[in-house]
Amino acid sequence: MFNDIGPLELVTLVVLAVLVFGPEKLPKMIQDVTRTIRKIREFSESAKADIREELGPEFKDFEFEDLNPKTFIRKQLDNDELGLKEIRNGFDLKKEMAEVTDAVHSRDTDSSSSSGSSGGPIDMTKKPEKTDPDERPPFDADAT
Secondary structure, eight states: OOTTOOHHHHHHHHHHHHHHHHHHHHHHHHHHHHHHHHHHHHHHHHHHHHHHHHHOGGGTTOOGGGGSHHHHHHHHHHOGGGOHHHHHHTOOHHHHHHHHHHHHTTOOHHHHHHHSSOSSOOOOOOOOOOOOTTSOOOOOGGGO
16 A cells, blocks of 8 residues: 655654644554544445345356456456467567568568568658648648
């Protein structure tokens, strides 16, 4: 919960707590805060248990952390039932990009695949078209 608080911040918080609440009331405040946190955790656990009970036995392995989309996707991708690791390992991004750029520039893909390289760095930036200085730039009515 407080993994990113350093020692200097912790000392500052303690000094502020002593100044605000006073040394007499500080232990009582700490007890009240810990009691409240404990009650919130108990309430949360009982709510989770009630939801699991209402869902039934088919959802007995349901985890509330799976409701977080990042956790759900990571868990599904780690599951190797789909064979994603073989697909990921068999995919050569440099070769695929070279084939795509050769196709875009209408080069022969057989000559580039036999050499193993397209012959230089691939420039994927969009270059502006050269126009006459007197000519007006093209107007796109949908863009305005």
